[in-house]
Amino acid sequence: MPPFAGKRILLGVSAGIAAYKSALIIRLLKQAGMEVRVVMTDGAQAFITPLTLQALSGEPVRTSLLDPGAEAGMGHIELARWADLILIAPGTADLMARLAHGMADDLLTTLCLASEAPRLMAPAMNQVMWRHPATQRNLEQLSRDGWQWVGPDAGDQACGDIGPGRMSEPEAVAEAVFKVFRPAQTSRSCHIVITAGPTREPLDPVRYLSNHSSGKMGYALAHAAARTGARVSLISGPVNLPTPAGVERFDVDSAAQMHSAAHRLAQGADIFIGCAAVVDFRAEAPAEHKIKKHQNEDSLTLILVKNPDIIADIAALPSASRPLVIGFAAETRDVEHYARDKLARKGLDMIVANDISQAGGVFGSDDNAAWLLWKTPDGQASESLPSQPKARLASDIIQRALDLLAFGETP
Template identity: 55%
Template structure:
């Protein structure tokens, strides 16, 4: 059975000559057993008619933001709730820009804002428009938000130019969609516990010690794990990020707080992924009042914090545990040492030398386990999270084939 069988797929068609390919795309999706509805922009209707798409999909085509035929006249909300996947093909440079900046003045853009469904785009435009810095900036922003981008391809274009910008062929898009859906069940029903972000170690009532972690990698992993069917609990230090949909978030401040919260949820977890940058040291004592700037030198006595990762693995040896290691040098040596020393099942290591990774939209990982290693090259953190979880799921099911 196809991975697309029974999936509710909303196909968004925008105004480019590649819209003619959308008819074949609908036909192929239905052949795979998908439930397909079509949403067209006003420009798209200049290239291919709603009647054509209605005949192929077997469903009315949606074109108006406020639909008097829809329940309460709010067709965009109905579509947003119905869709499990939203694919915009073709996705013009204009549509990519509108998605980037959150426009909501037509049906397609509004549905995209109102839906929790995975959003995917198949760019199609002139090669020079594709290379334009504004378009590339918009694409990077969308990728960082978890939008999947399929294509474009290279070749002769309708305008006569040759280069990148052709929409992928319908069969290629169906394969890409199917591949995405095949990963969506990798963690079905599994309980995944994730730590993310920095911790803060108080010095006095107004000051604390912390680190440069933004939490972006951990939050991306939480979102990806949910998309793969997992029940996700996210224990997060202080970050400026929104909690991903359907994720239970527990906020903490210090390393001690993170340990307590993690211990409380580890018993029920199947997989533990520790991306948090937990403080290694904390002040021995915290001043009750704000420390005044009187002395020329301020000395702080510090003590080691309890190792959250090692403590949890020791207490729950059966828990499939994935550690993270951010290193400035000898990344692989330190990663494998940490893996063995703490008895981890896997570790994902990355270099943070020269400002890499921290608070950046991209990252690269060296993923190590007892008898294997894979390099994941630099890519946006949402895509990287999916690639990492594929490896985690594969190792988890290898170790626990009946789980």
């Protein structure tokens, strides 16, 4: 079941070029299982059509306070009571001013006055308008009235200016919505340990066994986890990536080193995510000196031994110190079959499976798709996440992990 199934979002769209972003916001909220109904101001309809948002939300779009059909049953009051959250994206300077003064001169402002639901706004306007003292006074008043905010961001604007006032990206707005409903205790004081990147197993002082892992997925997970406010420990194999802000990084090289760091950090942690591509075998006896190629030898025999199974060992920790354990499965065929087998065989709580046989692969790419499988009190549940930037996919996975930690299964 999607993580926020049944939550009811009333999305208000006001006049601004950023209104086009509301379409993707609806899609992201619907993917999370939320019900979305849309109210548009007159000006908003000049930038995006009600039909577009109706097709995405699956619900009629309301545009008028004086709608005879709806008002026969006091429709605006029913809609105000229906909402679990009112989200306005984009929110213009004009709309902020009217709300700050308690006006109810159209359907959207009337709903805001008639509802007791939490209220969240993503402002969008020219940088001079955002900085204007009147807008800042309205911002302060609305904050005192209980409004929450996402953005605005700074950067290039449609008018050619550069500065604060850009509406936050749809992913950031959706994440702000999710935070309203996510139990605060799931991320506050939560310790998440993540492994990332490849390991290297030396054959001699020059050569080693490894794989194509870039570490991008693990680092994206660490960044997404840190954004929730969690304490994040990242155990990283050799990669060429900067440490995400707010993350404590522990560099390792071999599987044995990663195994030692994982055991030390995972005991007492809340969540352990094994995203690293750990080399399964190592040389039994790495050569002390560089292995030479001799003219009379056409082959080389290496004796390899198994590396420790990091994720299985963490899953086998005593319950008092065992975290929620999430593994990854990169497969070239029968993805679901092998994922179910790995979940059971290694005693995991959730597994993230990737099909690496697709064109372009997964290692080193910026996009990824995944199939999630997790344990529930009644058995197992699963969800497919479409191909998308790894940063967005990582945010979805962290959300599922936090929900699983809070509820024992995703809500």
